Amino acid sequence: MSDTAVRVQEIRALIAAHKRWDIVFGIVGLLALMVGVLTFAVLFIQMVIDGAPRLSWDFFTSFPSRRPGQAGILSAWVGSTLVMLVTAMVAVPLGVGAGVYLEEYAPKNWMTDLIEINVSNLAGVPSIVYGLLALSLFVYQFGFGQSILTAGLTLALLILPVVIVATREAIRSIPGAIREGAYALGATKWQTTSDHILPYARGGILTGVIIGMSRAIGETAPVITIGALTFIAFLPPAPVSSEFPYLSFEWIMSPFTVMPIQMFNWTSRPEAAFQHNAAAAGLVLVVMTLSMNALAIYLRYRLRKNLKW
């Protein structure tokens, strides 16, 4: 064999050896992904095995009880629903308003910079710190007590950065020509925003709101910190009544519990029967958050597909 032929052989071997690393890493990457997939699968199957036998109509319509077989999540899911209602009513207007301000109105000055840095920093604050803020401010200084209102406000502050960022991204993707067209017809800034920008941004904002809400519904630590009770065997006063004045807001100051707290309470009990209740409550919670997330992902996918400027 000639000298060059040997060199060519060597170089070919070197290339092959280097390319082998490509394949190795391809497999390692897939395996790393599989760790996530596998964990999720095991987690879900474990919950189904433990919890599914407990899932029945009675489970949703019973109060918690000392007897695990009779305990249910009625007060928990009603509490979660009402807290989410308050959270949405506070977080959506504030978050969308802030997002609109930062994208459409804000002048370039130190105040705007301050707000922007703030929003990104708030997203990194541990959720339990929000609980401490709420405990001191809402519970004691404002005197809201351990109520649905306090919990709703706390979670609203917690998901505010999510809603703001989603709103800003949705608005930023709208081309300037839309605004210019509106201005050219004599529309004011607010008319442009409310009639053109917000309708176009609606899909993106909705996606952000759903993701934020799915985070809020599973959030446990801040709600425990404000002192939510773990054992509630009554419902808040009904918001609608048959007598005058028909609408009542008494429920907003009522004590409450939420789904993740109920699950935590059952998890921390030693009896195995309560663990099954915890698994069942967890299953409901996971299905709820997963379907909200899936809805958001689907909405985003459709938006990306249908919007061609």
Next chain:
Amino acid sequence: MIPLSHADWTDAMPKDFVSDKLARRRLRHVKERIIEFILFLAASVSVATTLGIVLILLKESFVFFRIVSLWDFLTDTQWTPLFADAHYGIMPLLSGTLVSSAVALLVAIPLGTIIAIYLSEFAPFSVREVAKPFLELLGGIPTIVYGYFALMFVTPLLQKIIPGLPGFNLLSAGLVMGIMIIPYVSSVSEDAMRAVPMALREGSYAMGATRFQTATRVVTPAAFSGIAAAYILGISRAVGETMILAVAAGMQPNLTWNPLEPAATITAYIVQVALGDLPHGSIGYQTIFAAGLTLALLTLFFNVLGHLLRKRYRQVY
């Protein structure tokens, strides 16, 4: 067509037409201003929240530190504020937090980085389209569910491998916490890698580099500032995580660096106190704010570190 003269115009219009229009426009202007102010207020809520957090943590901790000296807080090796013989040393809680976070990061950083490199540089389009939303779902699972999983599945599994492992331990909680953090690390890192301009990759390929060489020696260093930000985000998540630890690592303060032992973290302690019935204004009540301040300072430290790293290694294209 004969153009109308100025006189024709003014004759055809009622006397107060112009001033009427001006008045309407002024009203419109006022309305615009009011709306802008309301939107500004909405944006200021975030600043108010930060201010509120800082002020309240400082104010309530100030009360605490009037009773307990800062020196005792930092050097005492026991945390027993609810006992008759009260000690207020933050070290046991801090060690629990740091050990569990270290375990979590040993899982999340390698796996998250590998997944990010794989998805950004190796994965075919179809795999990426499925994997990204899936990872997002993984990050959306409530942490209390992860806590249940750690306590009821991972701990019994580990007990088979490590005999004598207690029912509550930092290892199991840390491992599950690591899995929970993977999506945060991988998605931010991947975004940073995909922001690296294609020309850098093309240059590398043109020099005969393989995919793996390009990914590890060109793309990863170029995206380092973003990857560092992802790690910092992961650390902040780990340090601030509450429910997994409260459920699976126990609530007993324990000064240890051994992940096989049970130990309370700062967050778990806050939950424990909140679950009890401490009177407002008591020293026990104040301790959770001192603990919360420590936690906030810890996350602040990592965030500043991340900021410095980002500035140091930032690449501008």
